[in-house]
Structures are given as C-alpha cells and as structure tokens.
Amino acid sequence: MGRPEPHTASRRKHPRRRQVALGMVAVIASSLLAACGGGDSGKPTLTWYINPDPTAPGGFKGAFGQAGIAERCSTDEYTVETELLPQSATEQRIQLLRRLAAEDTSIDLMSLDPVFTAEFADAGYLAPVPANASEGVLQGAVEGASWDGKLVAAPLWANTQVLWYRKSLAEAANLDMTQPVTWDQIIDAAVENKGTVGVQANKYEGYVVWINALITSAGGAIITETDKGADADVGVDSEAGTVAAGIVEKLANSSAAQADLSVSNEGTVIPYLGEKASDPGGFMVNWTFIYATFKGGDEAVFKDLGWARYPQSVEGKESRPPIGGINIGVSAFSENSDLATQAVECITSEENQVTYAIETGNMPASEAAYDDEALKKQFPTDLLELFRESIETAGPRPPSPYWNTVVSAVLSKWHPPSEVDEKTTPEETATFINAVLDGDALV
Amino acid sequence: MATGAVTAPRPQASDRARRAATERSRGENRLGWKLVAPAVVMMLLVTAYPMFRALYLSLYKYRLTAPEDREFVGLNNYLAVLTDSLWWIDVGNTVFIMVVTVAVELVIGFAFAMVMHRLIFARGIVRTSILIPYGIITVVSAFAWQFAFSLNNGFVNGWLPLVGDDFNWFGSKWPALFAICVSEIWKTTPFMSLLLLAGLSQISEDMLEAAKVDGATWWQRLWKVIIPNMRAAIMVAVLFRALDAFRIFDNIYVMTRGAQGTESASFLTYRQVIEQFELGIGSALSVLLFLSVMLIAFLLVKLFKVDLAAARQEG
Numbered sequence: 001m002g003r004p005e006p007h008t009a010s011r012r013k014h015p016r017r018r019q020v021a022l023g024m025v026a027v028i029a030s031s032l033l034a035a036c037g038g039g040d041s042g043k044p045t046l047t048w049y050i051n052p053d054p055t056a057p058g059g060f061k062g063a064f065g066q067a068g069i070a071e072r073c074s075t076d077e078y079t080v081e082t083e084l085l086p087q088s089a090t091e092q093r094i095q096l097l098r099r100l101a102a103e104d105t106s107i108d109l110m111s112l113d114p115v116f117t118a119e120f121a122d123a124g125y126l127a128p129v130p131a132n133a134s135e136g137v138l139q140g141a142v143e144g145a146s147w148d149g150k151l152v153a154a155p156l157w158a159n160t161q162v163l164w165y166r167k168s169l170a171e172a173a174n175l176d177m178t179q180p181v182t183w184d185q186i187i188d189a190a191v192e193n194k195g196t197v198g199v200q201a202n203k204y205e206g207y208v209v210w211i212n213a214l215i216t217s218a219g220g221a222i223i224t225e226t227d228k229g230a231d232a233d234v235g236v237d238s239e240a241g242t243v244a245a246g247i248v249e250k251l252a253n254s255s256a257a258q259a260d261l262s263v264s265n266e267g268t269v270i271p272y273l274g275e276k277a278s279d280p281g282g283f284m285v286n287w288t289f290i291y292a293t294f295k296g297g298d299e300a301v302f303k304d305l306g307w308a309r310y311p312q313s314v315e316g317k318e319s320r321p322p323i324g325g326i327n328i329g330v331s332a333f334s335e336n337s338d339l340a341t342q343a344v345e346c347i348t349s350e351e352n353q354v355t356y357a358i359e360t361g362n363m364p365a366s367e368a369a370y371d372d373e374a375l376k377k378q379f380p381t382d383l384l385e386l387f388r389e390s391i392e393t394a395g396p397r398p399p400s401p402y403w404n405t406v407v408s409a410v411l412s413k414w415h416p417p418s419e420v421d422e423k424t425t426p427e428e429t430a431t432f433i434n435a436v437l438d439g440d441a442l443v
Numbered sequence: 444m445a446t447g448a449v450t451a452p453r454p455q456a457s458d459r460a461r462r463a464a465t466e467r468s469r470g471e472n473r474l475g476w477k478l479v480a481p482a483v484v485m486m487l488l489v490t491a492y493p494m495f496r497a498l499y500l501s502l503y504k505y506r507l508t509a510p511e512d513r514e515f516v517g518l519n520n521y522l523a524v525l526t527d528s529l530w531w532i533d534v535g536n537t538v539f540i541m542v543v544t545v546a547v548e549l550v551i552g553f554a555f556a557m558v559m560h561r562l563i564f565a566r567g568i569v570r571t572s573i574l575i576p577y578g579i580i581t582v583v584s585a586f587a588w589q590f591a592f593s594l595n596n597g598f599v600n601g602w603l604p605l606v607g608d609d610f611n612w613f614g615s616k617w618p619a620l621f622a623i624c625v626s627e628i629w630k631t632t633p634f635m636s637l638l639l640l641a642g643l644s645q646i647s648e649d650m651l652e653a654a655k656v657d658g659a660t661w662w663q664r665l666w667k668v669i670i671p672n673m674r675a676a677i678m679v680a681v682l683f684r685a686l687d688a689f690r691i692f693d694n695i696y697v698m699t700r701g702a703q704g705t706e707s708a709s710f711l712t713y714r715q716v717i718e719q720f721e722l723g724i725g726s727a728l729s730v731l732l733f734l735s736v737m738l739i740a741f742l743l744v745k746l747f748k749v750d751l752a753a754a755r756q757e758g
Contacts, residue, residue: 094717101507101720123508203702259609260594262703268595401508405719412529415702416614439504442527442711442724 043079044336046343048109050082051092051326054289054360065360066111073346078339080109080347089113090205093404100125100331108334109343111326112153114144115205118226118399120329121147127330127337129154130345140394141365145327147399148227153327154348155365157356159287160390161213161322166274166281167306169195180319182312183214183247186283190256195282197256198269201248203415206265208407209322209397210285211414214244216320216395217313222410223433226400230437234430236410241426243313245414252417256282262416274301285310287324288387291379292361307383310390320395325365363387408443409433494733501726508720520727529711530728534735537707540620541688541739544627545681551628552635552680559636560643577633585697588626589613592698616704623705626694631687635680642676643669678747685743686736708732 053065063071070080085092093116099107100120112120120126133154134142141155163181170177173189190197200206212222220240223232235241251257258264258272266286270293274281277300284290294302310321328347330340346352353364354372364370370388379387400406413429414420435441501520505513524530555573562569576584592599592612600608612618646669654664670677692709699705701714712732716725 090718097508097720119508125508203700260611260614262614263594263611271595408714408719439724440523442524442529442715443719 043077044339046078046080046108046334046336046340047106048080048082048111048328048343048347049085049096049107050111051085051089051113052087056359060359065356068359069347069352069356072352073343075346078336078343080343085111088204089116090404093119096120097123097125100333103333104331105333105335107331108336108340109347110329110331111156112329114141114155114323114325114327115397115399115403117145117153117327117329118147119401119403121152122229122401125329125332126152127332127334127341128152129328129330130341133344133348136350136367137365138367138388138391140323140391140396141325143396144323144325144399153329154344156326156328156348157353157362158365158391159324159362160387160394161209161285161287161310162386162390163283163285163308163311164273164290165283165306165308166195166301167304169193169281169283170306177306177308180309180312182315184250184315186311187247187251187254187256190282191254193280195256195280196258196272197251197282198258198264198272198284198286199251199261200265200269200285201252201261201415201417202263202265203411204265205407207415207417208410209324211244211248211410212397213285213310213320213322213395214247214313215240217310217317218243219314219317220244221398223398223400223406226398226402229400230402230439232398232400232402232437234433234437236433237427237430240313241429242422245420245425246422247313248414248417248420249422252420257417262418274304277301277304288363289361291383307386309386318393320393321390323391323394323396325362363391365391367392402437405436405443406433409436412443497726497729499726500722501724501730503723505723506720507722516723520724521731523724524727524731529706530708530731532704533706533708533711536620536705537689537691537709540624540627540691540707541685543624544631544688545684547624547628548632548635548684549677549681552632552639555632555636556639556643559640573636574633576630577637579630581630581693582697584630585626585694588622588629588694589698592622613699613703619699619703619705623691623694623698626698627688627691630694631684635684638680638683639673639676642673642680645676646672674747678743681747682740682743685739689736689739690732708735 048066048070050066050070053067056064062068067082070082074080085095092111092113096107096110096112097120100123117126129151131151134145134151137145137155138158140160141158142151144158145151145153145155163186165177165186167177170189172193175181175185175189187197189195199210201210208222215222215236218240220238221235224235225231225233252261258269260268269284269286270290272282273279273284273294276298279301281301281304291305291307294305310319312319328344330337330344334340348365350364350366350369350372353366353369354375356362357364357369357375358378364375367388369375370384376384397403398406409432410429413425413432432441432443436443502515502517503513504516504520559566559570559573579587591597594600594609594611594613597612599612600606600610610618612622650668650672651664654668659667690709691707692713695701695705695707695710696713701707701710706714708728709732712725712728715721715728719725
C-alpha cells in the first residue's frame with residue numbers, strides 16, 4: 001500500500017514537469033534560433049572580427065572606428081556586426097587561426113595584421129577579395145596584403161614608424177634634422193646630451209619590427225624566398241645582419257638606452273621623450289599615433305616635438321621604415337562570402353579610410369586619401385607627407401606562413417638586446433632559424 | 444589454566460571477528476567501487492580520450508594550419524625535445540621554482556598554521572586575513588605583483604634598501620624568477636597553511652601534555668611530537684603544492700611571458716601548441732610533462748614513506 005502512493009503521486013506530477021521541461025526547451029530553442037537567424041527580417045548578418053580601436057574621445061557620439069564603418073556599411077541586403085578580438089596582435093592571430101582551423105562559419109570578415117596575412121592565405125582560410133582592392137593603394141600596404149603574387153586581403157589602413165624627437169635636443173647636438181640621420185648619429189647625440197633613444201625591445205613581435213627595419217634598411221632581409229614555406233632562405237647572417245646587430249649592441253650598451261630597454265614597448269618609451277619641457281627628452285621610433293598622444297599632452301613639449309624619416313642603418317642608404325596596419329580578409333568558411341566581399345569594398349572605401357584616420361589617427365592605405373581636405377586639417381602637411389612617403393617606401397616584414405616561428409627564433413637570439421653581439425648573433429640566429437624551420441630545434 | 448582458558452577462545456573470537464571484518468570490508472569495498480564507478484567512467488571518458496589523443500599526435504609532425512602535410516615521425520618529436528637545450532633549461536627553471544616556492548611556503552605556511560591553531564581571540568579575522576591571498580585569482584595576483592615590481596609604476600624599488608630606483612626586476616633572469624617566486628609564494632602559502640592546520644589539529648593534546656610533563660622543551664615537542672605526527676599532512680601539502688608549482692603557468696605568462704630565460708616547461712608546451720600550432724611536438728611535450736608530474740608524485744610518496752590510504756584513516 002505504501003509504495004503505489006508515491007508512484008501515483010509522481011505520475012501525477014510528471015505531466016506538469018514534462019510541460020515545464022518542454023516549455024523551457026521551446027524557449028531556449030527559439031532564443032537560440034533567433035540568435036542564429038540574424039533577426040526577424042531574414043536579412044543576413046555579416047560578423048566582422050575586429051582588433052580593438054583606440055578609445056573614442058570624450059563627447060564622441062555614435063559608433064567609433066571600425067564599429068562606425070560597420071554601421072555605415074550595413075545595407076538593406078545585410079547587416080555588418082563587429083566582434084572584438086584581443087588587444088595584442090599575437091592573441092588576435094591565435095584566436096582567428098584556431099577558429100578558422102575548426103572551419104568556424106560564424107566569421108565572415110576579419111581585421112588581419114599584415115604580418116599574419118600570408119599565414120592565413122597559405123592555410124587556405126581566405127576567400128578572394130575584390131580584384132580592384134589594390135587600386136590606388138600605397139605599395140607598402142599592397143605588399144603586406146599579398147601572398148604568392150596575389151592580393152589576398154584588402155588594406156584598410158596602413159601604419160608606419162617615423163623618428164620622433166625633441167627639437168631642443170637635436171639643436172643642442174647640432175643635428176640637421178632636415179637631412180636623413182643615421183642610428184649612429186642619434187645614439188651619439190642622445191649620449192652627449194643625456195637623452196635617450198626609445199625603441200621597442202621587449203621579447204615580443206614589436207622588437208622584430210625594429211630588427212627587421214634595421215636589416216632591410218641596410219639592404220638585407222631576415223628571410224627571403226618565403227613562398228617555399230619552411231624551406232625559405234635565411235638571410236640574417238649577412239653584412240646587413242651584422243650592421244643591424246651592431247646598432248642594437250651599440251644602443252643597448254650606451255647611456256642612451258632606456259633603463260627598461262629589455263621590456264620596452266610602444267607605450268613605455270613615450271614618457272622618456274619628456275613629460276615637461278625641462279626634461280632632456282631624446283629620440284624615439286614609434287608609430288603614427290604619437291602625434292595625437294603629444295597633442296593632448298603638455299603644450300610646451302608638443303611645440304618641441306619634431307618628426308623625421310626613420311633613421312638610416314647605413315649612412316647614405318635610404319631607410320626602409322616598418323609598416324603595419326590592418327587588412328580586411330574574407331573567411332573561406334563564411335556562408336555569405338559573396339556579401340562579405342561586397343562589404344569589403346565599402347569598408348575599405350576612401351571615405352571610410354579618411355573618416356577612420358580622422359577618428360583614430362590610423363593612416364589610410366589609399367594614396368588619394370592623403371589629399372583629403374578633412375585629413376589635412378587634422379595633421380600638419382609635412383607630417384602627412386612623411387607618413388605617406390614612409391608607407392610607400394616601407395620595408396615590410398617578410399610575408400611568410402612561418403613568420404611567427406621566425407619571430408620566436410629571432411627573439412631567442414636577440415633578446416635581451418644587451419647580449420647582442422655583432423660578431424656572433426647574426427650567424428647564431430641564421431643557424432637557429434634553419435634548425436627551427438626544419439623541426440630540429442624547439443623555439 | 445585460567446589464563447589459558449581465557450586466552451584460548453580469543454583467537455577463535457578474533458578469527459571470527461577478522462573474518463567478519465574482512466567480509467564486511469570486502470562488502471564496503473564493493474559498495475565503494477559501485478559508488479565511484481560513475482565518476483570513474485566519466486573521468487575516463489573526459490580524460491583518457493585527450494590523453495590517448497595526445498599520445499597519438501605526439502608521433503606526428505603536424506602543424507594545425509597545414510593538416511595535409513601531417514607526417515608520421517615515430518619517436519622523433521621526443522628525441523628532438525629531449526636533445527634540445529631549451530627543454531632542459533625550462534625544466535631546470537621549473538624545478539627551481541618548485542623547490543624554492545614549496546620550501547618557503549612550507550616554513551611560512553607552518554608558522555601560519557601554528558598561529559591559526561593556537562589563537563584564542565580574533566580567530567575568525569586572523570584566519571580570514573591569512574586566507575585572503577588564496578581567494579585571489581592567480582592572474583590577478585600576478586598582475587598585482589608585476590605592477591609592484593615594475594620599473595615604471597612599481598613600489599618595490601622605492602621600498603627596498605640597497606635596490607636602485609632604476610633597477611629592472613624583469614630585465615634579467617634571476618631577479619625576474621625572484622619576482623615570479625614571490626607572487627607564487629604570496630598566492631599559495633595560505634593553501635599550504637590550511638592543509639597543515641588540518642594536520643596540526645589532528646595531534647592529540649594528551650601527547651603534547653605528556654611530553655611537557657616529561658620535560659620536553661618547545662623545540663623538542665615540535666621536532667619529536669608535532670612534526671612526526673603531521674607527516675601525512677605535510678606530505679599531502681608538499682605533494683599538492685609541488686605538483687601545482689611544477690605546472691606553473693599563469694604567473695610567468697603575466698609577468699615575463701617567458702622572457703629572460705624564465706620559461707617553465709608548461710609555458711614551453713603552451714607556446715608550441717597554442718602559439719606555434721605545432722600539435723605534434725607540443726603533444727610530445729605534454730606527454731613528457733605528464734610523465735614528469737607522475738615521477739615527482741612517485742618520488743615524494745617514496746621520500747615521505749607515507750601510506751596514503753593509512754594516512755587517510757589516521758583522523
């Protein structure tokens with residue numbers, strides 16, 4: 001008698017439980033379907049994975065940076081929505097590659113760092129971009145968006161490094177900054193005037209940006225024949241490699257080196273240029289954003305801020321400044337790749353590049369955009385011209401699917417900078433890169 | 444006779460008792476197995492598959508972004524790792540961090556455990572404040588210590604005598620390892636003291652009283668009564684912490700990212716698998732890491748000569 005009771009009781013309860021359960025399933029399923037379906041209208045949503053933009057200035061209304069472009073490029077046919085990637089380029093690469101290796105269909109468009117574009121293209125993760133995407137684009141930016149002789153992504157903006165300095169210090173050192181200067185000259189000038197030379201030398205990709213610029217400016221390359229993948233030719237052990245190592249060695253062992261040289265990055269070098277007019281300041285190689293940073297700082301320091309072409313590695317040999325930026329790639333696994341390709345045209349249009357440059361200080365990849373009146377109002381003419389020329393003649397990092405491996409190998413021999421030796425480091429690096437690419441050594 | 448008469452039935456009784464006991468313990472054992480079976484099956488499903496998969500992948504040269512180039516290389520990945528100086532440097536770093544942090548934590552943790560055990564007033568507050576660091580996420584504590592040691596915005600240089608204001612803690616290997624160890628010790632000493640406190644509270648007050656009555660000094664009571672009786676608890680604490688410390692990752696990831704030769708074995712594995720997408724050699728590294736952890740556990744159990752099953756029943 002005791003048993004049937006709970007049995008019937010539970011039987012009575014079951015239908016209600018089942019109803020509740022079914023109800024919950026229906027709610028969850030409908031919300032999931034709504035999330036996947038891209039709204040009621042059936043209009044497809046293109047998901048654009050973007051790198052973080054600088055923070056919008058106070059008082060800015062509406063969508064900023066790439067989110068703003070996404071809004072402007074949404075049409076009656078599709079909506080472009082953004083998803084934020086991590087801050088560092090390395091982390092962005094990791095997240096995108098892992099998703100694409102799993103053939104994730106939720107990515108339609110992505111903002112790619114030029115140095116990793118080749119790797120994505122080589123792995124077959126990029127769908128073709130509009131054929132005309134390279135028209136009117138500065139040469140340096142086109143090189144960073146190409147692989148195997150073909151344009152594989154559309155450049156949205158291009159970044160470059162120039163030499164930023166305190167005019168007062170250059171004057172005190174009798175340096176004629178209207179003429180190209182060499183690394184030797186600025187290191188000596190800084191040493192004599194108790195100033196510093198700011199570079200990026202933490203154990204990260206940014207340090208290889210510097211090393212690569214030193215080597216390309218001296219007429220060499222870290223690796224060549226990159227289309228051979230892991231069998232690429234290693235060119236560090238060369239005269240150019242020795243010149244580059246010599247410059248790193250000289251700076252690291254001089255009083256012009258900043259105290260945190262071995263952990264320095266784009267941000268840590270800024271205060272050394274001087275926070276007030278009485279600081280000795282110095283020189284610094286850094287990206288284009290520095291102008292906006294100092295514009296918002298101390299007025300006297302800003303007035304004393306000068307800019308010049310990236311220093312030469314070898315006197316008389318034109319420097320090849322670093323180039324960065326962002327390319328827009330279309331995922332090969334996108335379910336809306338036709339629409340995504342259409343969206344790329346809008347995203348990288350000249351108007352959007354100009355608006356983006358005005359908002360964020362990230363320079364356009366399109367040559368014509370530099371003549372835009374609105375942009376000219378934002379930056380001094382000579383600085384804009386310097387940026388354009390610098391991008392045009394930049395020395396890109398070699399486009400290679402193995403670039404990340406090469407970077408790790410270079411870093412393990414060149415970091416910390418104080419241990420770089422022009423006599424041994426280039427040779428050791430070359431041997432090590434070869435061993436790593438052959439799979440014979442860990443990096 | 445009387446003694447014999449009394450003692451004679453005893454073995455029979457104890458035999459019966461033992462039989463009954465073995466019967467019962469066997470039954471308990473069976474029940475125990477049945478109770479843990481679902482968990483064991485589940486664990487095997489979620490851990491055995493990835494483990495065998497790693498073992499399988501470790502025999503291939505395999506880059507995630509180039510799956511069609513996958514190639515069987517047998518034990519070559521292991522050979523490459525074991526003959527590479529980077530692996531041995533990283534293992535050396537890992538062992539150094541493990542030995543230093545566990546040793547320091549054992550001493551400080553023991554002192555904390557004594558304080559928590561002996562405290563008469565404000566027990567709750569003291570115990571809570573000792574345990575707070577353990578409640579903080581490792582990444583957060585690593586950032587906090589990185590800022591503290593940072594040359595630009597840290598306070599350590601200003602506080603320490605004999606250290607210049609422009610001393611870069613993350614500029615070379617040993618100071619950077621020191622900073623990493625400090626963060627690790629600060630974060631996990633409370634865990635150690637918690638485990639030791641459990642051992643401490645198991646020591647019978649009678650034994651301590653007896654030792655006191657026999658004229659043992661505080662030092663003698665510590666070394667002859669307290670520590671020997673806490674051997675199982677110490678062993679559990681050291682084992683847990685040593686295995687944890689051997690797998691150190693977060694602190695290094697946040698503080699140095701392996702720069703200045705401060706990389707640990709698990710950081711190396713992370714870089715190969717996650718950054719380089721080299722699944723083959725990365726899997727070989729994870730298998731080696733797993734074997735190292737097993738070896739450390741085995742050595743520690745042998746060293747302390749503690750039967751874990753017996754240790755469990757001591758309480």
